[in-house]
Amino acid sequence: MSIKVGYIDIHLPDEAIPIDSFLKSMNFENSYDPYNISNNKFISSIYKIDSNMEEHIFEQLVKKYLLYKRLDGSEIDYLIYTQSDSNENKLSVAYSIQYKLNLSNAQVFSINQGCSGTLIAMKVASALINNRAARRVLILTSCFTQKDSERFIGSTILSDGIGLMEVTGSDGVFQMLDFMGKTNGGINEDNFHLNGNPARIVNIGAKLIKAILKKNSMTLDNIACIVPLNTSKEAWSLYCDALKCTLDKVFLDNIIDGGHMGAVDTIRNLKSIIDKNNLKEGEYIILFGMGFGTSWDVMLLQSV
Template sequence: MTSLEAVSTYLPPTVPVTDLRESLGLSDQQVRRFTRLYGLNGICQAPGESETDLLLAAAGKLAILAGQEHRVRYLIRAKGLRTTAPYPVSPLLQVREKLGLRHAQPLAVADHGCATGLLAIDVAGTLLAADGDPEALALVVAGDKTFTRFSQWVEDVSIMGEGVVAVLVGSGARDRVLGYEALIIGREDGVIDLDADGAREAKRIYQDAIAEVIAKALDAAGTTVDGLRLVLPHNVNRVSWTVAAKNLGIPRERVFLDNIERTGHCFCADPFINYRSACDLGLLKPGDRYLMTSAGLGQSFAAMVLEH
């Protein structure tokens, strides 16, 4: 069974949203909306660090990896953005070399937007199951560098942070995946950018779609909303999850939103950033079931139920 053997994060320093007013071209009204309504008071940014630097900083905190590099069969890059570095730079290959993962096959998964992190865990579990070696591991690295203005924010929805994670995936008993579901409601032309029509459609379907994919993941795991100790969502904004919790019948206090005000929306790394924080705070006990969930541009949705 797919399991999360270890999760580490790297969160760069937080920059107040008010300091981003000029670079993002935000109006006073937009600043107020992001801070007072959405709860996005600060965004973690690392202007002096490359994507490779960020990913290595997260992976370097995986103490369990030291001396076990030979067991890592796959190095998987979960990309919230299709392009994360200028050609011909490959942060993934640089990470592989720096970590000494000579036995690891590098690959990337994308096109699920900010739901790609959960997809990468499922891909890792599928590859490890087919590999047949119970000692084999996969290392998933997630989170993106906002190196273009396009990648720095989603207009009137969220502001993107540069927090990253490293997740060591195995087939043991730690944080076992009980159910995973993905849902894509794409356009026929394949466009994922939020133009005016796309934004209206995304807003119209969002709550129903996130509820649908969560219900399917719960069903696959053989549990219900009442069986969840905690929900670890993507940090898009406070309002969307306040509404979703009410629609799903989940008590507000079970949805972990503490990081929104200090990280911003860190692409597909968010659920794992929230996992690390929840564990550090002692919010998950052995046997607790919890839900990770995300949504991405292109109307992609994902949910994963795990047991701590």
């Protein structure tokens, strides 16, 4: 069966916070060079959302989706909630949306895999649809950081974000052709900066991209672009070295405005690609995600 990404939407606040005012508000000590952070990372602004608004924002996104698709909600068979922060379990947010919007046939559960959560949720959704256990699956992905000091992770800065994606057996914007994933539980937040692990992370990710291409008898020449998480241009320079391609092969447009929003990046970037009309019908892209722990996921999509 042909499984598609049927609909994508994203919520960001109207006003971004300029990186300079954000960094000033942090009152860094002298030993820390805040401007180097922003210069190195090419992030000019970040987004903050009041986490108490999460349920309300998802409700508005789902309402808009139902209206656009002319659905009454009973057509949704699963609602998968994907938290990419590591805060307390907030599954009740998804339950509440199911009830308020009367998604009468939607079974609710959550899937987490850190910042690659949307990708693994897409894989699970496609398996459920392929298995005829579902016709439409909604993925609700959010990313919140409670303390500003925790927004600095590894090589990037975290914004808050909220996104929605429909995976369906019927009409859509991207056909999901193949998926591959890899987990290495030995690489995590605690040892990211030790032992040359950033290089290993890039190496494993690049291998996975090569593997999905080989499995589908393709090369990077067949791919219009790689759609990454919005972590940093620096990291993608390393990936491009490993893949023997140039940076313009990678969709990096969203890093400057917002940086990394966990697993919401996947949804945000696909939405931007559609909005910017970047792809012709039939063109292929590779969706790439990485969640600390660490898991890497790649999906081969075709624009339809």
